[in-house]
Every structure is written in structure tokens, then in C-alpha cells.
Amino acid sequence: MWMTVIVASLGTYLEKLLGYLLPHSFLERESIRRMTGLLPVSLLAALVVVQTFAVEAAVSIDARLIGLTVAFIALLLRAPFIVVVLLAAVSTALIRWIGWLP
Amino acid sequence: MKSSTNREIHLNALSIGLATGAYALSFGAISIASGLDFWQTQTLSLFMFTGASQFALVGVLGAGGGALVAVVTALLLGARNSLYSLSLSPVLQLRKGHIPVAAQLTIDESTGMAFKYSDSRTSSRRAFFATGISVYVLWNIGTALGSLGASQLSDPGMLGLDAAIPAGFLALLWPRLVNSSSTENRRMIAVAVISGLVAFLLIPMLRPGLPVLASALVAVGASLMWGKKEQPCG
Numbered sequence: 422m423w424m425t426v427i428v429a430s431l432g433t434y435l436e437k438l439l440g441y442l443l444p445h446s447f448l449e450r451e452s453i454r455r456m457t458g459l460l461p462v463s464l465l466a467a468l469v470v471v472q473t474f475a476v477e478a479a480v481s482i483d484a485r486l487i488g489l490t491v492a493f494i495a496l497l498l499r500a501p502f503i504v505v506v507l508l509a510a511v512s513t514a515l516i517r518w519i520g521w522l523p
Numbered sequence: 524m525k526s527s528t529n530r531e532i533h534l535n536a537l538s539i540g541l542a543t544g545a546y547a548l549s550f551g552a553i554s555i556a557s558g559l560d561f562w563q564t565q566t567l568s569l570f571m572f573t574g575a576s577q578f579a580l581v582g583v584l585g586a587g588g589g590a591l592v593a594v595v596t597a598l599l600l601g602a603r604n605s606l607y608s609l610s611l612s613p614v615l616q617l618r619k620g621h622i623p624v625a626a627q628l629t630i631d632e633s634t635g636m637a638f639k640y641s642d643s644r645t646s647s648r649r650a651f652f653a654t655g656i657s658v659y660v661l662w663n664i665g666t667a668l669g670s671l672g673a674s675q676l677s678d679p680g681m682l683g684l685d686a687a688i689p690a691g692f693l694a695l696l697w698p699r700l701v702n703s704s705s706t707e708n709r710r711m712i713a714v715a716v717i718s719g720l721v722a723f724l725l726i727p728m729l730r731p732g733l734p735v736l737a738s739a740l741v742a743v744g745a746s747l748m749w750g751k752k753e754q755p756c757g
Binding site: 422423424425426427428429430431432433434436437438439440441442443445447451452453454455456457458459460461462463464465466467468469470471472473474475477478479480484485487488489491492493496501502503505506507508509510511512513514515517 | 731
């Protein structure tokens with residue numbers, strides 16, 4: 422675990438540093454700019470889906486989906502980050518406590 | 524005039540720091556729930572210090588995705604920071620000695636603030652460093668409090684912490700879908716929906732963690748496709 426933490430931290434630091442060392446003309450490559458803009462969108466959307474539905478390598482519909490729905494509504498209502506996350510956790514815990522979904 | 528701008532910058536930096544500090548609480552808690560210990564969690568906030576990558580790393584590890592997949596996902600998410608430092612470099616015009624520190628503080632929030640005040644180099648630098656330092660300090664305090672809190676719990680699932688993870692990712696994704704022009708928004712939403720769908724379909728077919736990496740191909744494909752369409756002017 423420590424190895425993973427250290428390698429990942431070093432890697433993301435080098436990513437940050439890289440831009441200060443490269444010539445600015447690199448930015449004029451439209452394809453690079455567009456791709457780095459789209460990557461977080463793809464990865465974050467996939468992470469939302471996987472963390473909501475996956476249990477190991479199987480799909481499961483459970484109380485997490487209620488939490489995500491509540492988070493979605495909270496975001497539509499422009500709630501701040503911490504409120505969104507808290508509401509998702511509390512609603513999921515509540516659904517489990519009632520026993521509607523695992 | 525000048526001191527009122529400075530005050531405004533400092534106030535903005537502080538409130539951005541407080542907001543991100545609050546969500547560092549959830550990072551700390553989620554990291555513990557994913558199986559990292561207190562110091563591993565704190566090391567990520569001290570040295571990785573880029574929210575989305577940190578959430579992704581612990582999320583993939585917690586889901587059993589393995590170290591390599593977790594690191595690659597975190598690095599792909601962190602690639603945008605290279606873009607930030609590349610575009611900040613001519614705005615801030617930093618001395619060589621300041622670059623190692625500035626690099627660590629290069630994140631969504633500090634970059635946004637530096638560009639907001641980019642009319643003046645001094646203000647831009649001040650906005651960048653004030654925001655970066657404020658977020659750094661409060662992000663780390665928030666992480667420590669969150670992971671200490673979660674260490675007291677016996678079963679994180681009981682408190683719905685497992686649902687806090689996708690909710691956190693959705694909240695990180697949200698501003699990228701709603702904050703740009705309408706054509707850009709529709710494209711972003713299309714990429715997000717297709718990526719989510721691809722990942723969903725791949726869950727039963729691939730090892731945990733890999734569906735997320737595979738979805739990166741959607742971003743690559745979309746940027747090549749839209750790139751070609753817009754080529755005619757050179």
C-alpha cells in the first residue's frame with residue numbers, strides 16, 4: 422500500500438511540474454488541450470457508475486443508487502460539495518436501516 | 524484600490540480553502556473506509572494534493588482494482604494539472620526557485636483564481652499562492668479530521684460511506700458539465716453519459732478498476748473526432 426501511495430504521489434507531482442518546464446508552444450496543440458479537458462469527464466463519469474453499481478466484478482442494484490439519486494438532486498439545487506456527500510451517505514444509511522435495500 | 528483588491532483575493536482564497544477543507548473531511552473518511560491507514564491517507568493529502576486523483580486512487584483500491592490500475596487512473600486524472608501549469612507559466616512568470624513549490628500548489632482552485640486576476644501579474648501571483656496555501660492547509664486539516672473520525676467506526680457501510688464515494692465523484696464532475704458554453708456543455712454531457720455507459724457494460728467483463736480506465740478511450744475518441752471536424756481553418 423505504501424508503495425502505491427508514494428509512486429502515485431510522485432507521479433502526480435511530476436505532472437504538475439511538467440507544465441512549468443515545457444515550452445509554452447506545447448499548449449498550441451489543440452488535440453492535447455482537448456484531450457486533457459475531456460479525460461476527467463470520462464474518468465469521473467465512469468467512477469460514478471462503477472462506485473454505484475459494482476461489487477467486485479458484478480453489477481448490484483442496492484442502497485448506493487438511492488444515495489446517488491439524492492446527490493444528483495442536491496447538485497441540481499446547487500448544494501455545496503460537503504452537503505451533497507453527507508446527504509448521499511445519510512440517505513443510503515437510512516434506506517439500509519429501514520431495510521428497503523441492502 | 525490596491526489594498527481592496529488584496530483583501531478581496533485573501534477573502535476568496537480563505538473561503539475556497541474552507542469549502543475544500545470541508546470536502547477533505549469526506550476524503551479522509553472514504554480513504555479509511557477503503558482500507559488505507561491514517562498516515563497513508565495523510566501522505567496523499569500532503570504530497571499528492573489533487574482531490575480527484577486522491578479520491579480515484581482510494582476508490583479503485585477500495586473496490587479491489589489493484590495498485591497499478593489505481594495509480595494509472597490517478598495519473599490520468601492528474602494530467603489536467605500539466606495543462607494548468609503549462610498555461611500558468613507565462614501568466615505567473617515565476618523565478619526558478621519558486622517553481623517546485625508552485626508546482627505542488629497547482630490545482631483546479633489556485634489555477635482558477637490566478638486566471639481570474641490575470642490582468643496584473645502581482646495580483647495573479649498573490650491569488651495563486653493565497654488560494655494554493657489556503658487550500659493546502661485546510662485540505663490537510665480536513666483530511667486528518669475525516670480519517671480520525673472514520674477510524675472510530677466499525678462498519679463504514681452502515682453509515683452509507685460507500686455511497687459517499689460516487690456522490691463525491693458526481694460532485695467533482697458536475698462543474699465540468701454545467702460551467703461552459705452550451706455546445707461545450709452538450710459535448711461534455713455526451714462524453715460523460717457514454718463513458719458511464721461503457722464502464723457499466725464492462726463491469727462484469729473486466730477486473731475491478733479496468734472499466735474506469737477503458738472509459739478514458741471515450742475521451743480520446745471524442746477529442747479526435749471533434750478535432751477533425753474543426754480542422755478546416757488550420
